[in-house]
Amino acid sequence: MKIGGLRHLCIIGTLALAGCASAPTGPKFGEMVLPQPPQDKAVMVVYREYAEPTKLAAKIDVDGTQVFAIPQQGFAHALVDPGKHQLAIRWPAASGTPGWQGDAEWEAGQTYYYQLRGTSGHGWYFKSSLEPTAKGLAQATLKDCCRLITEMKADATLATAQPQAPASRRSIDLANIRQEMRESEVIIAIGSPDHVSSESTGKRGIPFYFGSDTRRVSWSYTGVGYVVFSRNEYNGELRVVETKADANAP
Structure with missing residues (x-):
């Protein structure tokens, strides 16, 4: 997908004019069953764990037509036609926040996941995108x-209430993870995590602080430990900052 650099100068008061997005009230992802794609369609899933501007819903378009809008900590899915398509993100016009466009190609019978990401660069540099995700x-x-x-x-189709079997411990060696590794490199080295969480480091609230490391993302590997990433405030990129062995990791 094509990602273009976007610059944004924050104008005080514009977010208030744009209004705030309500938190999603549907079932949690683990409480429902995603629709299976029919033979002549694909399924697109877009989720937003954390993306700035945090109070605004992002409108997602396929070939110029809006399919849904995603607030913070929300997700949505849609049946889409196979083939090549154009994706776009649109933010409320009154916010002054620029959008994004990119390309996608889907095969019938497949499900595709995209993470909505957005950074504001402390109000001086805005960039958002839909990132294909494993x-x-x-x-x-x-x-x-x-x-x-x-x-x-x-x-929504709710999942049958069945107790979940505990995740089995995998053969993972955190020694294979080095500082500054990207997400994709970690997945190649030790696979996808069992759980993902994120939180602010508190640096965002420091007056006149324009550095990065304002948010940390933690990947948990059951019975093994954690890989912790720092999020770059300006491009949204995640880089490993530490690993923590923990036999009690969920």
């Missing part, structure tokens, strides 16, 4: 962060 990582993130958007909850 199924394992997408589902690990979704089950810990996201609810189905409110508009889709009436049609």
Whole structure:
């Protein structure tokens, strides 16, 4: 997918004019069953664990037509036609936030996951995108962060209430993980995580602080430990900052 650099100058008061997005009220990802793609369609899943501007819903278009809008910690899915298509993100016009466009190609009978990402660069540099994401990582993130958007909850198919079997410990060596590794490199080295969480480091609240490392993302590997990433404030990129062995990791 094509990602273009976007610059954004924050104008005080514009977010208030744009209004705020309500939190999603549908079932959690782990409480429902995604629709299976029919033979002549594909399924597109878009989720938003954390993306700035945090208070606004992002409108997602396929070939110029809006398919849904995603608030923070929400996700949605849609049946889409196979073939090549154009994806786009649109933000409320009054916010002054630029959008994004990219390309996608889907095969019938497949499910595709996209993570909505957005950074504001402390209000001086805005960039957003839809990032294709591996199924394992997408589902690990979704089950810990996201609810189905409110508009889709009436049609959700709930999962049968069955106790979940505990995840088995995998043969993983955290010694294979080095500082500054990207997400894709970690997945190649030790696979997708079992759980994903994130939190602010508190640096964002420091007056006149314009550095990065304002948010950390933690990948949990059951019975093994954690891989912790720092999020770059300006491009949204995640880089490993530490690993923590923990036999009690969920």
